[in-house]
Structures are given as C-alpha cells and as structure tokens.
Amino acid sequence: MELSDAAREFILHWGEMGARWGVNRTVAQVHALLYLSPQALTAEEIGEALSVARSNVSTSLKELQNWNLVQVESRIGDRRDFFRTSSDVWTLFLTVVEQRVEREIVPTLEMLNRCVATARGGGSSQAVVRSRIAAMRDFLEEIHGWYCQVRKLPAPALRSLIGMGSGITRILPKAGRRRLD
Amino acid sequence: MELSDAAREFILHWGEMGARWGVNRTVAQVHALLYLSPQALTAEEIGEALSVARSNVSTSLKELQNWNLVQVESRIGDRRDFFRTSSDVWTLFLTVVEQRVEREIVPTLEMLNRCVATARGGGSSQAVVRSRIAAMRDFLEEIHGWYCQVRKLPAPALRSLIGMGSGITRILPKAGRRRLD
C-alpha cells in the first residue's frame, strides 16, 4: 500500500478536520483511507498505509463501525476481516448527521427541558435564565424538527432542495416571502 | 455571582458539547455563562462564577472575540472591560456557521482542488482516488454554494424555510418532486 501524493494530502487534511470537529485524528484518517480505496482493506493494510499500530487501527475501526460508517466483509477462504466504507458522500454525510443528532442534539434537548423545569420557581434573575434556556430549547427543537422531516426525503428530493439554494424563496407562499423585498 | 442549579447544569453541559465539537471546554462554558447573564460581565466575575483562573478567562474571551461571538463594552468611570454575547440564538448559530465555513470548509475546498489537480496523471488506481476526491469536492461545493445563497436571506425567510420542514417539497416544481411518490 503506497499512498499517492494526492491521497496522502487528502488523508492528512481529513485527519486534521476530524480533530477540529471532535473526531479522533486517526479515526478520521482511517476513514479517509477507506473512502479512497477501491477495495475493502484489512486492518493490517490500513496500519501499514498510515504507519499506525494495528491495535490503534482496531480501535479506530470499532469506533467507525459504531458510527455506522464502516462495514465488515468476510471472504471465504480468508479468516481476516475486510473493511470498507460507502463511496457515496451523501450517504456518509447523512450517517454522520444522524449519529450526532442522536448522540448530542437529543440529549441536549432533554437537558434543556430539565433546566427549564428546574428554573420554574425563582426570582427575577432566574426568570432571565429560564427564558434564555427556553429560547435555546425552542431553537434546537425547531432545527431538530426540520431535520426529522427532511431526513425522510428521498435523496433526489434532498438534492434538488440543495440545488435550488436561495431560489427556493421564489416559490414560497406569500407569508414566507412577504418580508423578502 | 451564585449560579442557580439550572444555570450550572446548562453551563456544564454546554462545555461538554463544546468539547465534542472541537471547542475548548472552558471557552464554551464562558460563552454559556454570558448567554445566560442579563448584564455584561467582567473577566473577574466570569472567573469567579466558573471557578476558573482569570488568565484562562482572558484567553477564552479572546478566543470568543475571534469567533465574533463576544463583544466588549466600556463604561465611563470604570476601567474594567464588560463582556457580553448576543441573546439571540439564531444570531449565535449563524455566526458559528459562518466562522466554521471560512476556517474549515473553504480551506478544505482549496485542498481538494489541489488534490484533484495533483492526481491528474496516474494509473488506474489513481483514477479511483481522483474521482473519489472529486466527488467529495463536488459535494462540499454544492453544500457551500447552498450556504452562500441561503445566508443572504433575511432572518424571517430563513425561519419560514425551517418552519416548513419537508412540507417544502409539496410546492417544489415538477422536476424536483417527480421521484417523490
């Protein structure tokens, strides 16, 4: 497994991006490598290509499987596992979003609702805290509700929505468009 | 500065969320505190409320100012700086998105374009690498293009877009709606 210049730059940058978004650098690199690979790879091959200990590859692959980003393939006559990821970027993107929503947005909404309830009785400064937390809750609820609806759309509809960009507002009913001009 | 139970839980959770999204825990906590506060706060007050050294508060505030999330207020007859953040969640959200796009998406697009160019000449396995990187580039370009258009919308239009959820597809022109049913 010899990495080309482009592949190496891509993988390194991806690792860096992962780190900035709270994903382990090695985990992100392993995923980037699998994304670029035409075939499924063994843990051995991944470790060699990235110069990373197999133990770390193992941990990273487990993590990626927990995120539903990597699947395992078995081959008859070979006891090794072969790992692959989707080559469809939209699939990958939606998977990550789905996971982060479940792991972070949903628990955060629960926390916010708890807080709003807790801060019910209280003085005037408590009232401000309560309304601010409630505003945050409402915001996340709104985004989350939008996400829950949109994720059910078939891929082509989603694509066409994105493709329209702000053009979408041209066909909005009056109520939504009124304040535009 | 005595924190209520709700405020404390909110701030701690927010710090945890920040950590998961690549934001320093203390930075996120400082911002959460400012978000809940009815008035602008001094570095001293922030440090006291969060039990954090003033030096860290200073660093965190600087970071938040770099992100355009925190503003400084001066008061006549007081030499201290007072720090505040917007209480409008949409404003905060859009600020963060704008910053992350500039700092991460745009540079990533540049990297991807470099890689696609680099991988131009090359064998058959290089062809796969090139097409995968190009696919990623196209995806990010699409999302980024959408973002660039949508961010120019006035807040009410954006709100109504979100509010519609998947209902938006009901008024899509035929081309976008065709494959829905």
Place this chain on the structure above:
DNA sequence: CATTTATTTCTGTACATACAGAAATTTCTG
C-alpha cells in the same frame, strides 16, 4: 510621575488522550 488596577502573555505543571507493544481471547484449520 509614582502608584494602583486591569489585562495579557509567559511558563511550568497537571491532566487527559493517543498509541505501541504485550498479553489474552477468539476464530479457524487439520
């Protein structure tokens, strides 16, 4: 201009995470 007060930068330490290698476990083969 000396003195006090606020803020920022610097530096050592503590803590947490990443990781390599070893050990243990599981899976497969004859």
Place this chain on the structure above:
DNA sequence: CAGAAATTTCTGTATGTACAGAAATAAATG
C-alpha cells in the same frame, strides 16, 4: 483438540493540551 492465525483488550509511555500562577504590559488616577 492441539496448534496457528487474527483480533481485541490491557497497560505503560509519550505527546499534547489545559490551565493556574507569575511576570509583564497597558491604562488610569491622584
């Protein structure tokens, strides 16, 4: 069921980041 091969878990080390306190700088007052 013994032996081999692959994988996972465990453990010590190393690297990096966070942060408190000190030092330095900047701002303001009398």
